[in-house]
Amino acid sequence: MSSWVSGAAGSGFEEDHLPYGVFDAGTGRRVGVRIGHDVLDLAAVAEDSEVSVLLAAGTLDPLLAAGPAAWSAVRSLAHESVTNPARRGAVEPHLHPVDSVRMFLPFTVADYVDFYASEWHATAVGAMFRPDADPLPPNWKHLPIGYHGRAGSVVVSGTPIVRPRGQARLPGAAPTFGPTQRLDLEAELAYVVGTGSPLGTPVPTEAFARHVFGVCLLNDWSARDIQAWEYRPLGPMLGKSFATSVGAWITPLAALAAARVDPPPRTHRLLPYLADGAGLPWGLDLSLAVEVNGTVVSRPPFATMYWTGPQLIAHLTSNGAALRRGDLLASGTVSGPAPDEAGSLLELSANGTRPVPCGGSSRTFLLDGDVVTIAATAPSTGGGRLRLGEVTGTVRPARD
Template sequence: MPFDLDKLCGDDLFGIQCLPYGIFQPSDGSKARIGARLGDHVLDLFGMFGDACLSACSLNSLMAQGRGTWNELRGRIIESLERPRFRDSVVRNAHALNAVHLGMPFDVADYVDFFASEHHAANVARLFRPGTPPLHPNWKSLPVGYHGRAGTVYPSGVPVKRPWGQSASEGGMAAYGPSGKLDFELEVGFVVGRTSPIGQPVTVDEFDDYVFGVNLVCDWSARDLQAWETFPLGPFTGKSFCTSVSHWVVPLAALEGARQPLPPQNPLPSSYLRGDAPPWGLDLALEVAINGHSISKPNFRDMYWSPAQMLAHMTVNGARTRVGDLFASGTVSGAREDELGCLLEITRNGNSPIALGNGETRAYLEDGDETTITGRALLPNGLTVGLGEVRSIIA
């Protein structure tokens, strides 16, 4: 046997409790297809089961089959790993992770980015609107968000080209040039696997029927471009140039044990933002590093708005979802200094540069810098579920 299957199944992050989905191309150059990660290997699901939707080079074909198929497939994978009579099939269809090429996991239909962390929203307000209330009057009545560009969502590993655009000059007039304040934003993404009827909102209680899984997201932000253009209509070219996502989409079933009640929401949200159960978040331990130096470790459980509330608000006006929609949480930040999710907060808009492990400092990202976002879900039984990583170099 080329590997220890029992050891792989018990992997701390990517064992049988995880089994995230992605797209891989084998080392022999054959067609890219859907796989599930198991430890340091990828399982060829089409080779194991033969379902036509598993031979596609995008998860969209699998997602379009619906929640029943999602749950059935996960059960079949687990059964194949647990029962000795399937072992030969598993071994034949396992590929070493370091010998395959990982691709974009799904075709993005639409992309929406939220602003769901109260800590992040308040910190940004204190930087740009000192002496005023930290939150706009509407912030606690609805999950604030904006529409991004689906066409500039790229997988981990694709270099990030420093954007050019307009920013404010010292004289207060527009200046054109490369961004001098390039920033990352550590976020969690939710991948939609079901198309909703035209004009019919998705309720908070329908979240599990619509969301296929979770991934990691880096929302790249040119803070100088963003500051100049934001008013009166909000983010545009300072955000739309690139969004990076992890190669793996973790199914919701793997994260069931990581669900936790959200902190109390006050005032009580509108009726469409309330469901049969209290709002819940996820216990996701996240981390971001620059050039291998860890600079922050926030947790997703500290968010104010829940993923289900984001989806409900995104569709409250009848806007439909489509298979492959991606919506992200916005920057994940906590209350402590070591829980801030972007350089804007960490360096106080560049005024307090941070020290890296090699003696260098950073106010914002420089060309050649590599950022790495990682995460894991914490389950009550002591197990963990890996979320993969988003690794990007500034070109």
């Protein structure tokens, strides 16, 4: 059934999508779902149902922890609420225009891991930084490389991003300390973990959907000059830990059933724990768009990502590490083979040597006042295209 909500049809937020968020319409934080240009106070319409306790806390945390059966029950309730004409009278008073509410980080981030799952991104960056060697590290086709980030620096879309300060060193010069001169964006997709796993128990690829609640867009802001000076031998730290932005809306895995595609062909035999599972694959046909100050500078295709969500989970837990409710697993920068498909200014500007057209000006790296927005669409189960909740942030000057 189509939704009776005005403006839902063709919006990308139709009854076959229904992403979750936490909002405040003036009475405190509430759990809601996006439908068209409105947010439905799902906690209000669920008050007399058996799932009401999962939606009453003003955060998605209880729902995430409840597991797949509860996720399905709540999604069914949301769908029935916005499609059954008989419920319109009871439900319509709980709709609020999205533009009139304040959005919050929808769940408590437990741990944050950022992977490096795009072969095109890894190859391009490797060629810049290791011109006399193989761009890909020898382990890259055998395991999903990642680093552990700071959960406390994850912020919701719309939060201003303060230019970070740190150590950097120009070639042949002494180290200096000050605001980054090479602030970059990274267009990514993140997987949001719902149910955890016991310490010491690996999670196999086939258990992915039993643990992952949904996905959101993510911008892993990067200070490239700070990163370049600090990352050897231990990897990224201060160059990335100052802020990571996530979209306010979490798209449930169930809404992405029509977007599932085969991942790229494997050029190296995978070890059994990472082997692509039988049944529907978990590559995702998402089309991203990166805007700087309202100008689209890149259109990265997520379907080119070499490593899939199930493989990220399987590798992360293969040593016995536990999953926790609210874990955030980012894909790493999404980039494709074409010049305008790179998901970072580092690639688009060829390491700062080629200005990127941006409306009436150009950029190699971000300036104070720049507004970065990452959006995405995907095939929907209803035959149209859904829109993931965008993630946006404005760069503010460094603080003394």
